[in-house]
Amino acid sequence: MTNIIQVEDSSANIAIVIGASSKIAIALIQRLSGANASPNVVAISRQFSATARADFDSNVTLLQSDYTDKSIREICEQLKPHKGQVSHVFICNGMLHDADISPEKRVDDVSGDNLHGVFQVNAVIPMLWVKYLKPVLAGKRNCVVTAFSARIGSIEDNQRGGWYSYRASKAALNMLLKTAAIEYTRIAKGVRFLVFHPGTTDTPLSKPFQKFVSEGKLFTPEFVAGRLLDLVEAETVDNSIRFIDWDGKSIPW
Template identity: 40%
Template sequence: MSFIQNFKNANVMIIGASQGIGFGFVKQLLQDTRINKIYATYRQQQTAAELLALTSEYADKLTCIEMDITDELQIVEAVRNISTQINKLHLVINCVGLLHEDDFQPEKSLRQINPENLLRYFQINSIGAVLLAKHLLPLFRHKEPSVFASISAKVGSIGDNQLGGWYGYRASKAALNMLMRTAAIEYGRSCPQTLVVTLHPGTTDTRLSRPFQRSVPPEKLFSVERTVSQLLTVIEQLEADDSGQFFSWDGSKLPW
């Protein structure tokens, strides 16, 4: 039996909702009649125009919040704002992730290791997620089935690493997996109705993956809509003992 089979009147938070997979989750969940409220975060207004435009059409259901997960004070303020409106969350999906920026690209060899870039990877891909787990815990401390999911990546699997390279991205996603696995154990004591999982979305046609799509077979390059549907299916099929696990887009468990 699905852990959230009776999912209804749910309050949802999507972190990193202005683009890509996060925006896809918002659009799909706005159409879901089981969802009561959606809190969608974005980092910069200039890249969140499409998200912000939805608030006029879904004023009663969608609230957008400016928040940078590398700034703990901003997380605290966002959670405080949400807590003035609701007292519980049922689904949180952290979609924030960094693979490349204008000033750096994934490392192909040890020669390209840069400490500042490594720190940036860990700030965004790892530390931000555990800060969310820290401050969202009170909103998960209720008796209704809930899920806290973070978007990870298969390249963060140590056991599956056969190609090397991408040091910072791989290591920061591996750290994300460990942090969420550890948080799952504490959540199991503090709010046992909440499952904590990490999810591999597959290669999705977003800005994050675009520079690296050339070698991806067409059948393995997913649209945002397909990725979101697949991941929501995985979430809906979670069982009570799945907390702390790392799942692929098809529902299979990935090695650590």
């Protein structure tokens, strides 16, 4: 099997960024690829704009995926020669709304099609990456797998209701990852999971709701990327999984 990343040092770090066209993901890639002792970065997305391609350094490998089961499986097969090299995985996929879907304010607004679509992006796709990356991450190599969740996915913290599909899909993601973390402790002892709430960030996902954000609480993608990388580097093998916010504070499950 041919290596998709050409590295001279077999011990060189590799960071995988999935959902790499989001603003936070782009900021992450730029920080990772420009850092001292920077890892080789694999950026995965449905498509890459010409601007994004121009902004990435030469140590960034771009892979396209339509996020079907088959596509995810095939990319992870390509990554197998790099077993033992992956130090970071960032799963940045997420959906709150699109042209046809808006957060439901009332139970009357809930539809099966919308539930299915939001769950597919927010829970199913991230879990398929966790499934198919297992052979790549198996072993003793320390690696932090970060998935973007949301405080709104906390069952205990739900005091306001509403946003049925988004809340439930993020709660499902949290449970899937918490369960996977237990299994990973048996086959990949160096892997830790970080379930991350980035706060309200100035991206298309939050754009319709930014007028409700308190002053000083709307973050730039660059700020969130920097905070996340600081938190990832501070993770220890004592934690198989944590659910935290951008400030490093624990969120109840």
